[in-house]
Amino acid sequence: MQKIQNKRIIWIAAAFIVLACVPLAVKNNYYITLLNQLTINMIVVFGLNFVTGLTGQMNLGTAGIYAIGAYISAILSRNFGISPWLTMMIAIGAGFLIGRGLGYPSLKLRGPYLSLTTLAFTEIVRIFATNLTDLTGGTQGLKDIPRFSVGPIALDNNVKYFYFMLIVAIIMCLISARIVYSKWGREFRAIRDNVDAIESLGLDVKKIKIRAFTLAAMYGTFAGALYVHFNNYITSLSFTTDLSINYVIMLMVGGIGDIFGNIIGAVVITMLPEVLRFLGDYYQITYCILVLLSALFLPNGLISIYGKAVRLFKKKTAVKGGEGCE
Numbered sequence: 001m002q003k004i005q006n007k008r009i010i011w012i013a014a015a016f017i018v019l020a021c022v023p024l025a026v027k028n029n030y031y032i033t034l035l036n037q038l039t040i041n042m043i044v045v046f047g048l049n050f051v052t053g054l055t056g057q058m059n060l061g062t063a064g065i066y067a068i069g070a071y072i073s074a075i076l077s078r079n080f081g082i083s084p085w086l087t088m089m090i091a092i093g094a095g096f097l098i099g100r101g102l103g104y105p106s107l108k109l110r111g112p113y114l115s116l117t118t119l120a121f122t123e124i125v126r127i128f129a130t131n132l133t134d135l136t137g138g139t140q141g142l143k144d145i146p147r148f149s150v151g152p153i154a155l156d157n158n159v160k161y162f163y164f165m166l167i168v169a170i171i172m173c174l175i176s177a178r179i180v181y182s183k184w185g186r187e188f189r190a191i192r193d194n195v196d197a198i199e200s201l202g203l204d205v206k207k208i209k210i211r212a213f214t215l216a217a218m219y220g221t222f223a224g225a226l227y228v229h230f231n232n233y234i235t236s237l238s239f240t241t242d243l244s245i246n247y248v249i250m251l252m253v254g255g256i257g258d259i260f261g262n263i264i265g266a267v268v269i270t271m272l273p274e275v276l277r278f279l280g281d282y283y284q285i286t287y288c289i290l291v292l293l294s295a296l297f298l299p300n301g302l303i304s305i306y307g308k309a310v311r312l313f314k315k316k317t318a319v320k321g322g323e324g325c326e
Contacts, residue, residue, distance in 0.1 A: 008177075012259065012263065015260070015267075016166065016169075016173075019035065019038075020166060022035060023035065023159050032158040032162055034271065035162050036161055038270045038271070039162070039165040039168070040230070041266040041269075042173070042266040043169055043172045043219055044247055045254070045265060045266050046173060046176040046219055047215060047217070047220050047223070048216055048219075049180075049256075049259070050176075050215045050219075051213055051216040052251055054185060054189050054212065054257050055191045055209060057110075057114055057212070059115075059244075060115050060122065060244045061102060062216075062244045062247045063122045063125075063126070063240060063242075063247075064126070065216075067122075067126065067236075067239035068091075068098060068125060068221055069094065069220060069225045070224035071129060071136055071234065072094050073088055073225035073228055073229065074087075075135065076090060077229070078145050084148050084225075088225040088226070091225040092221055092222050092225075095218035095220060095221030098217045100214055102213050103210030103211075105118075106210075107206050107210075119244070122240075122244050126236055130236040137234070137235065139235055141235030141237075148161075150164065168226065173259065180259060190203075191205065249269055249291055250270075252291075253265045253269060253291065253294050253301060254266065254301050255300055255303030255304065256300070258303050260303060261302070264302050
């Protein structure tokens with residue numbers, strides 16, 4: 001287990017180093033914008049991994065959680081002149097309360113019933129955001145949302161914001177890794193694998209499930225606040241159920257329950273639309289086919305390719321060695 005963790009740390013560090021070098025080679029502002037969105041997506045998936053990846057509970061309420069964090073930070077900073085740093089902390093506090101609230105249905109609901117409950121939460125948030133036009137701007141949205149500044153350094157361009165976001169993503173990744181490989185992480189995985197065994201050991205299953213939802217919601221609202229201050233604009237049209245599904249796809253494609261898999265999934269699904277853009281009208285069907293093939297042939301995510309390649313290499317090496325002995 002320690003060897004596996006060490007390998008994961010090396011791969012994760014390499015991934016962040018590569019990302020840090022991209023703006024040095026790519027000067028196109030559009031691609032730098034995509035990199036910023038990529039780091040935000042990573043943070044959301046790190047949080048979703050606690051619920052769907054480790055405890056095995058489907059959460060389709062991510063877009064609603066993300067939206068609440070974004071709107072709270074946007075409205076407080078834009079309308080009341082509160083520092084984005086403070087509004088971000090308020091958004092995280094709201095995530096704590098949302099996580100506690102969403103966690104309770106998971107105590108009695110499982111499978112498709114829990115999925116529908118969290119999906120309904122996203123729709124409720126979107127409908128409120130669309131109709132409360134005086135507060136949220138509705139489909140027209142809110143603009144002129146201030147950006148973060150770090151002391152005297154104003155994050156007034158996308159490159160500066162990206163490096164700020166990259167540092168934040170690294171910190172959130174470290175926190176996520178600390179949780180995944182701690183007692184909490186083991187409890188989450190045990191809930192997924194055998195909930196009856198957990199109860200027989202005297203552990204509080206309710207408390208563990210709510211903790212997972214709370215962590216996921218805090219990550220989600222935090223990412224929402226980061227997104228809105230980067231984008232300087234927010235509209236209810238952005239927070240659809242498709243967004244929630246997209247985050248689940250990131251988790252699935254990269255590798256459920258694996259932090260490095262979370263990074264891979266966020267990178268692939270964020271960048272794939274740009275790679276497939278040349279297909280025009282055939283983009284959507286191609287995208288869906290690729291996701292389906294990934295689910296069929298790589299159920300453990302892209303992260304499993306490395307392990308399969310190593311096993312295949314060892315098998316071929318062993319066969320050749322056996323032939324040589326004969």
